[in-house]
Amino acid sequence: MQAVIQQLIARPLRHAVKFVLQRPRLKKRMRDMVTRMPGIHAMVMRVMFQAPARPRISTGQKHLSPNARRAYRALKQAIRTHKR
Numbered sequence: 001m002q003a004v005i006q007q008l009i010a011r012p013l014r015h016a017v018k019f020v021l022q023r024p025r026l027k028k029r030m031r032d033m034v035t036r037m038p039g040i041h042a043m044v045m046r047v048m049f050q051a052p053a054r055p056r057i058s059t060g061q062k063h064l065s066p067n068a069r070r071a072y073r074a075l076k077q078a079i080r081t082h083k084r
């Protein structure tokens with residue numbers, strides 16, 4: 001149940017933290033307030049440093065330059081050769 005709640009609040013919490021971090025005075029006030037609440041502070045830190053559930057990495061090579069595609073293919077070939 002706790003994991004479901006954390007998933008529901010993770011994205012809005014990340015956006016809120018980003019908003020706060022862009023405003024120095026608000027950042028100081030929030031940091032002073034949250035550090036007095038260890039449970040909330042721990043939850044914010046866990047959510048902020050947690051890896052996203054679904055990485056947004058493209059599996060295609062269309063976004064790569066020709067030079068990067070060659071390097072990518074060479075790397076994949078080296079990995080395949082090493083596994084044998």
